[in-house]
Amino acid sequence: MDTVLVGAIVLSLMFAFTNGMKDGANVLATAVSSRSLTFRQALWLVAAAEFCGPFIFGIPVALTVARGIIRVEMLPRDIGSLLLVLSGVAGAVLWNGSCWLLRLPTSSSFAMVGGLIGPVLFRYGLAGIPWIVFLLKVVGALLLSPFLGFIFGGIVHKLLVRILENAPRKTARFLKRLQIGSLIILGMNHGTNDSQKTMGLIALLLFLSGHTQRMDVPLWVMVASVASLSFGVTMGGTKIIRTVGYNIFRVRPYHSFSAQLAASIVLLACNLGGAPVSTTQIVSSSVIGVGSAHRRTAVRWQVIRSIVLAWIFTIPLAGMLSTVLYLIVRQIIQIT
Numbered sequence: 001m002d003t004v005l006v007g008a009i010v011l012s013l014m015f016a017f018t019n020g021m022k023d024g025a026n027v028l029a030t031a032v033s034s035r036s037l038t039f040r041q042a043l044w045l046v047a048a049a050e051f052c053g054p055f056i057f058g059i060p061v062a063l064t065v066a067r068g069i070i071r072v073e074m075l076p077r078d079i080g081s082l083l084l085v086l087s088g089v090a091g092a093v094l095w096n097g098s099c100w101l102l103r104l105p106t107s108s109s110f111a112m113v114g115g116l117i118g119p120v121l122f123r124y125g126l127a128g129i130p131w132i133v134f135l136l137k138v139v140g141a142l143l144l145s146p147f148l149g150f151i152f153g154g155i156v157h158k159l160l161v162r163i164l165e166n167a168p169r170k171t172a173r174f175l176k177r178l179q180i181g182s183l184i185i186l187g188m189n190h191g192t193n194d195s196q197k198t199m200g201l202i203a204l205l206l207f208l209s210g211h212t213q214r215m216d217v218p219l220w221v222m223v224a225s226v227a228s229l230s231f232g233v234t235m236g237g238t239k240i241i242r243t244v245g246y247n248i249f250r251v252r253p254y255h256s257f258s259a260q261l262a263a264s265i266v267l268l269a270c271n272l273g274g275a276p277v278s279t280t281q282i283v284s285s286s287v288i289g290v291g292s293a294h295r296r297t298a299v300r301w302q303v304i305r306s307i308v309l310a311w312i313f314t315i316p317l318a319g320m321l322s323t324v325l326y327l328i329v330r331q332i333i334q335i336t
Helices: 002-033 039-057 060-068 079-101 108-128 131-163 171-208 219-234 238-247 253-272 279-294 301-333
Strands: none
Touching: 002 039, 002 079, 002 108, 002 171, 002 219, 002 253, 002 279, 039 171, 039 219, 039 253, 060 131, 060 171, 060 253, 079 108, 079 171, 079 301, 108 131, 108 171, 108 279, 108 301, 131 253, 131 279, 171 219, 171 253, 171 279, 253 279
């Protein structure tokens, strides 16, 4: 059992790494594409902010991940349950890596949710999911947060335009400096929310293996999870930066600041409420909201259609992928 546990923990940390590699690019995309910061400046600023986030804002999201996606009390504390979680994480990692290569800013959160529920639904049916908590706190937050990102993006942009209506030209340089602060806040909130998904997965694995008697997040799990996420950010993808920062619409410094501020507001609310949400969705929808408020025709809606389709298909496809992996691993280890 210990070998399976170690393998599952390593895969969970790999999930955090691919999450940072993919979603970290979304966090810094507008700052780089608007030329407010260089790629290297934004990269290291975000990586440092990501690492600090959970130590400042706490870890309520981790417990939602550990308890709110699958019905833990139904699972026996044995190697079979570990394989369910291991397969789910493996499916999410493969999905993240594939989407990163294809330049698709899909949701790591959706991949994790789909990866976990796929094998559990196969093994235990509908009874394996705590539907009330799952629909309200997980799916509800995942679906509502991009709409909030879109709305707040438009509102913040219009307020900023009103404030800067008669501002001197040098204000643009001031906005670029302000983005250092807004990028730090956004990075801290992303690090808080997304590192806790890995913390919750590892807490679940430790509980199911019998190494802990209750669902706790030890300090080493916190440090390892956020370090893996931050390291992934340093390997960030310029491909996704092009999709979010250039292909949706041409982002200027005041667009970038508006999108970062709007995304930070939504993410902070979700972190305080313990809701695991998608930074990719929130950042992308904030950019879309800003672009629509700026000029509707400036937004390349065909790009958005491909992003939305990727969001929609992530949960079922990641679930199917992890279920196939579960069947393969179960056959190899020969458990019933």
